[in-house]
Amino acid sequence: MKHTKSRSGTGGCGSGVTGIAGNYAAYQRWVRTTHERSKYVESTLIMADMLNDSDLGTSHRDTRPAEIKKSEQEVSDTIDAINEFIDPFSIDDKNNLYCITSGSRVPSEYEYDILQAGTMGKQAKEAFMVERLEKHDNFFEPIKET
Structure with a gap:
């Protein structure tokens, strides 16, 4: 995919889409042949020892060994954090919140x-709708803190 990208802007001499966007037929030829041109560029770079076959899969950051190790550590830390939480269904005291x-x-x-947060929120929403929206009065006044 990186070989299909353009190195020039509008009106430049590159093979990018911006220079031909105004010509529909040229744009269609560009779209239909981009994948073939990228194959030629990649093969040429390999033949010139400018690109190794082994480097093709490691060009993405996520596939680098250090990134893999970092990601595995982050997953492990997340699992450990979840395991540190208590199981809310295993508490014997059912009359209090934990x-x-x-x-x-x-x-x-x-x-x-x-x-009561849910009930109070619904009441505040209904009061706002009646007092501010339906009556068209004091819409921009600050909302009182409850």
């Missing part, structure tokens, strides 16, 4: 707010 990441109990003063 933080999944730390395993600690949520304080009771926050527990009510967390449990």
Whole structure:
């Protein structure tokens, strides 16, 4: 694919699409022959020892050994982090909320707010729609914090 790209801009002498975009027939010839031209360029570079067959697969960053090792470490770290979380279904105390990441109990003063967040959000949305959208009044006023 890299051999199909143009090295020149509009009106340049390269084989890129920008110089021929205004001519439909020329554009069609360019599109239909690009893959063949790239084969010739790649074969020429291989014959001139400017490109090795072994280098063809390692040109992408993700296939380099250091990148593979780094990616494997990141996957391993992610798995370890998930395994550190508590299983919310294995807690004996079913009457309180627990933080999944730390395993600690949520304080009771926050527990009510967390449990009511969905209901309170729906009520606030409905109040906004009635007071601001339907009445067309105070639309740009700041929303009160609850």
